Amino acid sequence: MIDAYLDGLLDEDDRRALERRMEAEPALREAAELQRRIDEALCRSFGVETAPRMAAPKPKPRVARRVWAYAAAAAIVFAAAVVVLIQSLQGPATQPWKARPPAESFASAYQQELDAGFTPGWVCETDQEFADTFDRYLGQPLVLTAAPGVEALGLSLKPVQSRRTMAVLARVDGEPVIVFVVRPSPDQAPPPRVDEGLNIFPIELDGVAAYEVTPLDQPRVLELLKEP
Amino acid sequence: MTDGSTIGRLPGPASRPRLDRRGFAAHFADASHLLWLIAAGIVADRHLAEDIVQEAAVVGLRKLDTFDPDTNFNAWMGRIVRHVAMNHRRKRQRSRETGLDGAPIHAPAGHGAEREGVTPAGQLAAGHEAVFDDSVLAALTAVPETARACILLKTVKGLTYDEIADILGIPAGTAMSHVHRGRKIMRDRLTPERTPRPA
Incomplete structure (x- = not known):
């Protein structure tokens, strides 16, 4: 019934009847809303703009x-x-010949977060939840230990370098700092350490690479990321 | 004087000319997104789906003589894509189930869809689309392969059940049932309070 409703296949009477039922039954209403969100997500993931451009073989x-x-x-x-x-x-080339310079991506992602109010996508309430989130998205559980002057705000998923780049948002002595954690791929050159007033400090953890993007001179969050 | 057999061989006034390579390329370009969705639904791998559609195009070109221009190109190519995708899936299943030495092997616990896990919708911050999209993709892997293709054709392309049936070579009622059951599976996996239900 929900599917027919969302697909616009119900006639007027059935549609009104279902809408009356949804007003009375929160579970039904939530199911319809969830299905609407699922459909939107599928269109985002598989829409024509995300599909590969294909031509018949010559x-x-x-x-x-x-x-x-x-x-x-x-x-x-x-x-x-x-x-x-x-x-x-x-001597070494100043620009890697790879099409996408990763450092610019980190810097611009950092700026985007600042412009958006530096608010994380979600907050983990416990270390276990934090570790599980990293395990789920990067295949590597990590925890963030506490340190004076470092306030962990939460996590966001940012499509930098890879679709599953986890961003740890924090404030260090009041300054906004982001650690991007990615699963490195062999064809990606490491980003340079400095980029337009920002410092980018890399570190390799077990199976993942982390980059602290900070206006400060020293990395303060990287050393707090550890395996549980 | 008329000869029935001779008349039978004459082209009818409404019949279209056979499809040539150029015509195939034009139809293929129009259908490529739909064909990719079929393949992606069956093999649950968007990159492999691209290879499958290309492979199906080679098959289609080879069998161009068998295509009746008075019929639906999308349905004809859709069935070829489905066939190629099913073959890939079977091969992959065999290679997963059997190691080189013939000993059965299994995907490690927590690998693939299980490892991806599903973040209940209620735990996500509103508007955090990337995380929700990942959860939806993980939930989609729990849906059987033909049902996945039906869901994508229905949801992304907005096809009717008759059109889906024609393209996948299944009855319309089966296509509808696949979509309804598949969507239910996804909703159950994405609902925060997932509780076991009686079969």
Whole structure:
């Protein structure tokens, strides 16, 4: 009945009858509201804008074209090798050639949190709840121990570097500080330590990497993150 | 004088020309999101779903001669995608269940959907969509595969049950039943006070 209601398949009389029932039965009303939220979430996760762009496979090229394709590929490989050689002679590159510089993402995510009022998505009431949350989203339970001057505010899930990056929001001596905890992937370069007035301090924990983004000169929250 | 067999071979006035590669590509581009949803529903893996749709496109191109242009392209390709996706799923299940030495192996406890867990909706801060979306995806994995595809086609594409039935090659009543039962499973998993219910 709820499905038919949300799908708009009920006729006028049935719709009104169900709405009267929902007014009287909170459980029914909550189920309808939950189903509406589920449908919205599915549309967000699987909507056309999130779907991969796909085209039909192209027919195989003829041999003559294939020869040119091989020649072009060889030329690209040769050019890339020359570029790598030159860069290695010049020292480390200032910009990683990966498309997305992670440090900018951390800095902009930090700024977004500030602009949004620096309010966490949710608060864990106990260490166990905190550890379970990290275990669920990153596969690594962690706890945050207490320290003077450090006020833990809560957690937010931020799509920085990976879709499941956990942000620990805290105030350190009154300053807003965020620790982003991610499961590192091998093709991601570590972010630089300084970015436009912010310091970014990395640390590797067991199976996860954490980055403290702070206006302070020293990391104060990283050392508080521990395995339970 | 007329010859019935000769008339029978003549193309009817309403019949359309056979689909060529270019026509296939155009139809495929229009249908790709729908096809991806079918695959994603069955294998529960959005990236593998992309591969499956591409693989199905190769199959479709190979069988282009069998496609009747007077029928529904989406239904024809949808069934090919479903077939390819089911094969992938079966292969994956076999490789999970049987190690190289033939000894049965099982997914470790707390792995996959169980490990993902489900955060009850009531524990989430209002508007914290990313967390809720993850919980919904975890709940979706608890739904049987064909029901998942039905739910996605119904919810995301807004198809009617007749259209879903046509595309997946199942009766409309079965499609409706899949959607209702699947949604119920998801709601139960996302309801804060989950209590065991009698079967």
